[in-house]
Amino acid sequence: MGHACVTAATVLALLTLVPPAQAEPAPPIIAGIARNLPILARNGMVVAQEKIAARIGLDVLKRGGNAVDAAVATGFALAVTLPRAGNLGGGGFMVVHLARENRDIALDYRETAPAAATADVFLDATGAADPQKSRDSGLGVGVPGTVAGLAHAREKWGSGKFSLAELIAPAIRLAREGVVVEDDLADSLPQGARRLARWPSSRAIFLKPDGAPFGPGEKLVQADLAATLERIAAGGPRAFYEGETAQKIAAAVRGAGGLMTPDDLKGYAPVERQVVRGTYRGHEIVSMPPPSSGGVHLIELLNVLEHFPIRETGPQTASTIHVMTEAMKLAFADRAEWLADPDFVKIPLSGLLSKKYAARLAAEISTERARPSAEIGHVDPAPYESDQTTHFSVVDREGNAVANTYTLNFSYGLGLVADGTGVLLNNELDDFAAKPGAPNAFGLVGGKANAPGPKKRPLSSMTPTIVLKDGKPEIVTGSPGGPRIITTVLEQISDLIDHGMNAAEAMEAPRFHHQWLPDELRVERGLSLDTIRLLRDKGQNVVVGGTLGSVATIQIFEGLMMGAADSRQRGTAAVGW
Ligand code: GLY
Secondary structure, eight states, X not given: OTTOOOOHHHHHHHHHOOOOOOXXXXXXXXXXXXXXXXXXXXXXXXXXXXXXXXXXXXXXXHTTOOHHHHHHHHHHHHHHHSTTTSOSSSEEEEEEEETTTTEEEEEEEXXXXXXXXXXXXXXXXTSOBOHHHHHHSGGGOOBOOHHHHHHHHHHHHSOSSSOHHHHHHHHHHHHHHOEEOOHHHHXXXXXHHHHHTTSHHHHHHHBOTTSOBOOTTOEEOOHHHHHHHHHHHHHOTHHHHSHHHHHHHHHHHHHTTOOOOHHHHHTOOOEEEOOEEEEETTXXXXXXXXXXXXXXXXXXXXXXXXXXOHHHHOTTOHHHHHHHHHHHHHHHHHHHHHOSOTTTSOOOHHHHHOHHHHHHHHHTOOSSSOOOHHHHOOOOOOOOOOOOEEEEEEEETTSOEEEEEEEOSSTTTTSOEETTTTEEOOOGGGGSOSSTTXXXXXXXXXXXXXXXXXXXXXXXXXXOEEEEETTEEEEEEOOOSTXXXXXXXXXXXXXXXXXOOOHHHHHHSOOEEOOSSSOOEEEOBTBOHXXXXXXXXXXXXXXXXXXXXXXXXXXXXXXXXXXXXOTTSTTOEEEEO
């Protein structure tokens, strides 16, 4: 691929590079040995970033629904209880494993650019990328996919025991009666207040008359959202994409300087895609294909890691973190070069996913010396901004599994509620490369492939993933975190498979992230100073601070479901029965 420079020495090394064998890991350690313990269940489990929505999904499972029914109920509920990321006005991706048919499906309900979007839509008069346009104006709003996606999932893969209206009913009740502000809502509202305050329609819902956000113990009532949900319950997704709701959404976007029309909404459709597949030390990886880059680079990274004795070098050591970091740089350089909406751009998917290509990348990695990102390529990076997406994982007793990640992009998206609908709108189109080499809000760069275009989907990093062992779900996982999603999911899978951790231990382990540009290895607090020194000795630009990702993982071992919700955010929950 683009950055890999094959020399005679590389080829020689390649010939000798056979992935080292690792002994089969022991069963996940549980009580008496592990310091962190997962929640256990046998009949069904939901792990989500907000506890009321997780319990709503569990209730559906208890009432005979399958994992897809539960996921749909949780997805609608999160739009009310976790409004900074749960949504009707955004989009996302769902990976489903159907036990009876032994089938894996990827559902793409990513937002699309309006038909009037052009390649230069986010440039200023001088031809420079103008982040204000993609992040803070109606131009950044993609046509929402969530309502169509969740409805499609229920219709195609739900148990048939629950109507869409029944699965939406708890969300309607919560929106109408109000939710008590606590946990993540209490944390995120003050942070989002400035963005929300820019729009009277948003202020009226999320802020009090004095301009302060609702605080802990107060009630957030979303009456307009309840009415929109009621229209969807009565009329199906068309009641969102056509008529009153669609007109109000298009008007709000245009009022904020965007290009969306009611026809854009009418024309929106989710897409069923082939999952991307790989293997990692005998486990089958099933993940999201483009327009998310998540699954492709997760598999690319795991293929590279197979060439290193990660189990022997151990968790949280400088040796392991260094090798994983070097692999991350190469994968993210590929991301910038190749990945985009597959309906518009040809992606060399089989190459990126191949074991041969991974062997070539592995041969480029020195276990002793960090390779500067500039050697791989150079583009000016941008600082990180906040990222807010949300993931939930569901399994049922039949062995069906759902990994779902969806988002408004920024926390509370653009911050604009389409007046009269209660629907917060995304600013997802910032995930396009406004101009080749111009970084988006996550510091991610891209080339022409990910340029904006009419009806095109911007490239994502969301990585809803199911790991199968002998054809059955073994790990269901995913995370928010923009580009950090990919590395967070990678570390989860490595911790579980390589190091025999249980889901709770893997969740607690300090995380690290490199995305090629900027050339920095970000690590969470908790990594030992000795380890950081050893990494710096190898040439890694270690930056300590912040949190990375927020996983929702279910591990299944001999029918036992073990769940862990991330402690990096308050109010997350793993619930089972
Ligand atoms: N908006 C973040 C992502 O899709 O990766």
